[in-house]
Amino acid sequence: MSLTALIIDDEPLARQELQYLLERVGGVEVLAQGTNGIEAVELIRTHKPDVVFLDVQMPGLDGFAVLKKLLDRKVPMPQVVFATAFNQYAVRAFEVNAIDYLLKPFDRKRVMQTIEKAQARVVGPGEPASPSLETGAKLDALLKLVEEQSHAQAPKPNTGKVVVRAQSRLLLVDQKEICFASIEGGTISVVTSTVEGHSNCRTLEELMDQLDPEAFWRAHRSFVVNIQHIREVVPWFKSSYQLRMDDPKKTEIPVSRAQTKRLRELFNL
Known part of the structure; x- marks a missing residue:
């Protein structure tokens, strides 16, 4: 059974990768x-697809807010597969009864399993539609989630300090001293000129909520940099x-293609 689909993601490479895998799977x-x-x-x-591959984290409206907009406008809900680089969003995906989630980078076998799930749920000619009670339960779960997310994203007091775990100690670091932060394997590292440690935050978004948005910039999905601690901009491929940051190791941090325009604006490149 052939499915119609949309791919929604703010990263061109992620869209290309998923398109390629879907073509391979067939x-x-x-x-x-x-x-x-x-x-x-x-x-x-416009397209009324069978399934939408929807990135969770996007500028403007995130994946959950997109579904909220669809509900508000009474647009028929397609099957939804959330795409994310962070495991914790898998739980939220199933709270809203998404059919599946895909972790980045995408895996061909995992994409194939997702397509099989979607095909099994498509209503064929002459087959009964899904019960309306099930649809109502999905919508209620989604609305509850969006409401909780809105409360969670309410502005928090900014103390100017960030807690960093280093050598079994909890250090209160002035955010002006932070050179950059990065995430790998679900762990956030924080680097200053004198300290390297870990944050208790679960995501870079959560850490960014504590930082001055005028000073800190999400240069890459995996990196947040303090603009004042950039030592050099290095042309790459x-x-x-x-x-190149001004920490003791002179760490080099990639700028995602999506953030290249912002980089040029910052430094008049």
Whole structure:
């Protein structure tokens, strides 16, 4: 059974990778791709796909907010597969009864399993539709989740200090001293000119909530940098850049293609 699909992700490479894997797996016709939540709502309304591969974290509207918009506008809900680089979003995906989630980088076998799930749930000719009670339960779960997320994202008091765990100690570090923070394997590392440790935050988004948005910049999905601690902008392959920081190791941090425009604006490149 062939499925129609949309791919919504703000990262071009992620969209290309998923498109390629879907073509390899077969049985899926990708009708269009979108780069943000606003485009997602309009594409879903226009194309009415069987399934949407929806990035959780996007500028403007995140994946959960996209579904909230669809509900508000009474747009028929497609099957949803959340794509994310962070494991904790898997739990939220199933709280809203998404059919599945895919962790980045994508795995061909995992994509194939997801497509099989989606195909099994598509209503064929002459088959009964899903019970309306099930649909109502999904919508209630989603609305509850969006409400909880909105409360969680309410502005928090900014003390100017960040807790860093280093050598079995909890240090209160002035955020001005932070050179950069990075995430790998679900652990956030924080680097200053004198200290390297770990944050208790679960995601870089959570850490960013504690930091001055005028001073800190999400240069890459895995890195947050303090603009004042950038020592050098290094031209890299295919019009990309790296940032050489002023920490003792002179760490080089990649700038994602999506953030290249922001880099040029910051330093008039």
